[in-house]
Amino acid sequence: MSHLLRRQGWVLGLFALFVVLFIVTRLIQPAYGSNDFGSLVRAVLPYAFAVAAQTVVVIAGGIDLSVAAMMALTSVTAASMMAGASEEYALFVVPFVLAMGLVLGALNGLLIVVTRVPDIVVTLATLFVLQGAALLVLDAPGGAAAEWLKALISGTVPIPGLPDAIDAWLPKALLVLAVCLCIVWIPLRRSRLGLSIYAIGSSELAAFRSGVPVKRTRIIAYALSGLFAAMGGLALTMSTGIGAPIPGPYLLASVAAVVLGGVALGGGKGGLLGPIIAVFVLRLVRTDLTLLAIDPNVTAIIEGLIMVAVVMFGAFITMRGRQ
Amino acid sequence: MSTSAITPPPVPLGRRVKRFMADRPLVPLLILLVVLVVILQILRPGIVNERWIANTIKFAIPLAILAGCQTMTMLTGGIDLSVGTVATMSAFIMATQIVNQDPAVAFLLAMMPAVLIGLVNGIGVGVFRVHPLIMTLGTSLIGTGCLQVYQRTVIASGAKIPDFLAWLGTGVTRLPEAWVPSEPARQWLADTGIGFAFPNALLLYVPVAALIVFTLARTGFGRLLYAVGDNEHATRLSGVRYWQVITALYITSSVLAGITGLLYIGLIKAPSLSLAEPLVLPSVAAAVIGGTSIFGGRGGYTGTVVGALILTVLTTLLTILQMPEGARRMLFGLIVLFVTAAYLRIVEER
Numbered sequence: 001m002s003h004l005l006r007r008q009g010w011v012l013g014l015f016a017l018f019v020v021l022f023i024v025t026r027l028i029q030p031a032y033g034s035n036d037f038g039s040l041v042r043a044v045l046p047y048a049f050a051v052a053a054q055t056v057v058v059i060a061g062g063i064d065l066s067v068a069a070m071m072a073l074t075s076v077t078a079a080s081m082m083a084g085a086s087e088e089y090a091l092f093v094v095p096f097v098l099a100m101g102l103v104l105g106a107l108n109g110l111l112i113v114v115t116r117v118p119d120i121v122v123t124l125a126t127l128f129v130l131q132g133a134a135l136l137v138l139d140a141p142g143g144a145a146a147e148w149l150k151a152l153i154s155g156t157v158p159i160p161g162l163p164d165a166i167d168a169w170l171p172k173a174l175l176v177l178a179v180c181l182c183i184v185w186i187p188l189r190r191s192r193l194g195l196s197i198y199a200i201g202s203s204e205l206a207a208f209r210s211g212v213p214v215k216r217t218r219i220i221a222y223a224l225s226g227l228f229a230a231m232g233g234l235a236l237t238m239s240t241g242i243g244a245p246i247p248g249p250y251l252l253a254s255v256a257a258v259v260l261g262g263v264a265l266g267g268g269k270g271g272l273l274g275p276i277i278a279v280f281v282l283r284l285v286r287t288d289l290t291l292l293a294i295d296p297n298v299t300a301i302i303e304g305l306i307m308v309a310v311v312m313f314g315a316f317i318t319m320r321g322r323q
Numbered sequence: 324m325s326t327s328a329i330t331p332p333p334v335p336l337g338r339r340v341k342r343f344m345a346d347r348p349l350v351p352l353l354i355l356l357v358v359l360v361v362i363l364q365i366l367r368p369g370i371v372n373e374r375w376i377a378n379t380i381k382f383a384i385p386l387a388i389l390a391g392c393q394t395m396t397m398l399t400g401g402i403d404l405s406v407g408t409v410a411t412m413s414a415f416i417m418a419t420q421i422v423n424q425d426p427a428v429a430f431l432l433a434m435m436p437a438v439l440i441g442l443v444n445g446i447g448v449g450v451f452r453v454h455p456l457i458m459t460l461g462t463s464l465i466g467t468g469c470l471q472v473y474q475r476t477v478i479a480s481g482a483k484i485p486d487f488l489a490w491l492g493t494g495v496t497r498l499p500e501a502w503v504p505s506e507p508a509r510q511w512l513a514d515t516g517i518g519f520a521f522p523n524a525l526l527l528y529v530p531v532a533a534l535i536v537f538t539l540a541r542t543g544f545g546r547l548l549y550a551v552g553d554n555e556h557a558t559r560l561s562g563v564r565y566w567q568v569i570t571a572l573y574i575t576s577s578v579l580a581g582i583t584g585l586l587y588i589g590l591i592k593a594p595s596l597s598l599a600e601p602l603v604l605p606s607v608a609a610a611v612i613g614g615t616s617i618f619g620g621r622g623g624y625t626g627t628v629v630g631a632l633i634l635t636v637l638t639t640l641l642t643i644l645q646m647p648e649g650a651r652r653m654l655f656g657l658i659v660l661f662v663t664a665a666y667l668r669i670v671e672e673r
Contacts, residue, residue: 063456111660115660115663115664115667116664116667117611117660117663117664117667118617118618120402120456120617121607121608121611121617121659121660121663122660124604124607124608124656124659125608125656125657125659125660125663126656126660127604127656128604128652128653128655128656128659129652129653129656129657131649131652131656132648132649132650132651132652132653132654132655132656133649133653134649135647135648135649135652136647136649136650136653137649139647139648139649245649252460252464255456255457255460256457256460256461259454259457265454265456265457295472297468297471297472297475298468298472299468300464300465300467300468300471301465301468301469301472302468303464303468304461304462304464304465304466304467304468305465307457307461307464308443308447308453308458308461308462308465311447311453311454311457311458311461312447312451312453315451315452315453316451319451319452
C-alpha cells in the first residue's frame with residue numbers, strides 16, 4: 001500500500017484535487033449535474049488527446065511543438081473528406097486520418113533522428129509545415145462530420161441494470177476517451193517498446209549501451225504522438241462538426257497538463273493517467289471561474305498563475321527531495 | 324630529403340571548402356543570404372533597390388533584437404518564449420498611456436511589465452529550477468491575460484502612436500552624398516538605385532547589437548552565460564551564483580523585448596493584443612539558424628543577425644512568389660529545417 005502511495009502519490013493527489021474541485025463546483029452551483037459533467041468531458045476530449053500526444057514524446061525525452069498544428073491538419077482533412085460524403089464513407093475516413101497522424105508523427109521522429117537537429121527546432125519547423133498544409137486543405141473553417149461520429153460523443157452510455165441516476169454520470173465521450181487511450185497505452189506500457197521509450201527518456205546513452213534501439217524507439221514515440229494528435233483532430237471535428245485550419249490553444253495546454261500531471265520534462269518519468277487527470281482539473285477550474293461569473297480574461301490570468309505556481313511547487317519538491 | 328616528404332598530401336577541394344566554412348560559420352550564412360537576394364533580383368528584376376533594402380532592414384531589426392534575447396537565453400540552455408507577450412505589452416501600454424501621460428512616464432509604465440515578467444522568469448528558472456520553456460510560456464499566458472484586462476480599462480481613452488516611435492520605426496534618413504568615400508562607389512550606388520538612405524531604426528539597433536556582442540564576447544557576465552550553458556555544475560562549484568546570473572539574464576532579455584515592442588509599434592502602427600506574437604517562433608528559428616546551440620554553451624550574436632536577415636528576405640521571397648498562405652508557411656518551415664540541418668552538418672564536421 002505504501003509502495004503504491006509513493007509511486008502514485010502525485011496522481012492520487014491530483015485526483016483528490018479533482019474531487020475537491022468537484023465538490024467546490026457543487027457548492028458554487030448546486031444545480032451542477034450530470035449534463036454539465038457531460039459537456040465538461042466533451043470539452044476536455046481534444047485537450048486530453050493533445051496531452052496524451054505530448055506525454056508520450058516527453059516521456060521519451062523530447063518535446064513536440066507541432067501537436068496543435070497536427071490536430072488542425074487531421075481535423076480539416078477529416079472534415080473536408082466527410083463533407084458531402086455518405087455516412088459509410090466516414091468508416092474509411094477515420095482509419096485514414098489516424099494513419100495519416102501516425103505517418104506524419106513518424107516523419108517528425110525520422111527528421112529528428114536523421115538531421116540530428118534538436119527536437120524542439122524540428123517540431124517548430126513541422127509546426128509551420130503542418131499549419132501550412134492545414135491551410136491548403138481548407139482555407140476557412142468548413143467541412144462536415146458524419147452523424148454517427150457526432151453521436152459517438154454525445155449522450156450517455158446506457159448500461160443495463162444500473163439506475164438512470166448513475167447512468168447519467170457516464171457520458172459517451174468519457175468512454176470514447178478511455179477506450180482510445182487504453183487501446184494504445186496499456187499494451188504499450190506492458191511491452192518491451194514501452195520500456196524502451198522510458199529508457200531513452202531516462203538516459204539515452206545508458207539505453208543505447210544496454211542495447212535499446214534508440215533511433216527506432218524515438219521514431220515510434222513520435223509516431224504514437226502523431227496518432228494521439230490525429231485522435232484529437234478527429235475529436236475536434238466530432239464535437240464541432242467542422243474542421244478549422246487555425247490551431248487551437250492545445251500546445252500550451254498540453255505542456256501545462258503534462259507538467260502538472262507529474263511527467264518530468266527531462267523524460268523517463270510519469271505516466272499517462274496523471275496528465276489526463278490534470279487536464280480535467282484545469283478545465284474544471286475554468287468551469288468554476290465561469291460559474292463564479294469571473295471575467296474570462298481574469299480566468300486566463302488565474303490559469304497561468306496556477307500553472308506557474310504548480311510547476312514551481314513541483315520543482316521545489318524535487319529539489320528538496322534531492323538534497 | 325625529397326620535396327614530396329615536406330609537402331602535405333593535397334586535400335581535395337571539397338574538403339578544403341568545408342573546413343574553411345566550418346572554421347568561419349558566418350561564411351555559409353552570408354552566402355545563403357546573398358543567394359536569396361540574387362534569386363529575388365532574378366525573379367523580380369529591379370526589386371533590390373534603396374526602398375527594398377531599407378524595408379528589409381526595418382522589418383529585420385525587431386526580429387533580430389528578439390532573436391538576441393533567444394541567443395542569450397539559449398547560451399545558458401534556456402529559451403524565452405515570453406518575448407512576444409512582453410513586446411506586445413510594452414507597445415500597447417505605450418500607445419495607450421501616451422494619450423494622457425508625459426512620454427517619459429508612459430515609457431516607464433511601458434517598461435514596467437517587461438522588468439516584472441523578466442524578474443519572475445528569472446526567479447522561476449534560477450531559484451526554483453523550473454524548465455525555462457514552461458516558465459516563460461506560463462508568464463506569457465499571465466501577461467496576455469493582464470493585457471486583456473488592461474485593454475478594457477483604457478478602451479475609452481483610445482490609442483495613438485507617438486511621433487518619435489513612428490520616426491524611429493519607419494523613418495528613413497538621407498545621407499549627404501559627400502559621405503560616400505569614393506567617386507566610383509557613389510556612381511554605382513546612384514546607378515543601381517541603392518542610394519544613400521538608411522532606416523532610423525538603425526540608430527537604436529546598432530548600439531543595442533554592439534552592446535549584445537560586446538557583452539557576450541568581452542564581459543564577465545557574457546562569459547558566465549557561456550559557462551553556465553556549457554557545464555552548470557562546474558560553474559556552480561567554481562563559486563558562481565547561478566540564480567543571480569539567470570535572473571539578470573531573463574530581466575535583460577525582457578527589457579530588450581520591451582524595447583523591441585516600442586520599436587515595432589512604430590513600424591506596424593496598429594496596436595493590437597497579438598502584435599509581436601508572430602515574431603516569437605521566427606526569433607527562435609533565427610537564433611538556431613545563426614548557429615546558437617539550443618542546448619547551451621555555443622553560439623554568438625553575429626550569426627543570429629544574419630539568421631534574422633535570412634528569414635526576413637525569405638519571407639519577402641515567399642510573398643513575391645504569390646503562393647497561397649498555406650504553401651508559404653510550409654516552405655518556411657521546410658527551409659528553416661533544411662538550413663539548420665545543413666548548418667549543423669557543416670559546423671560539426673571539423
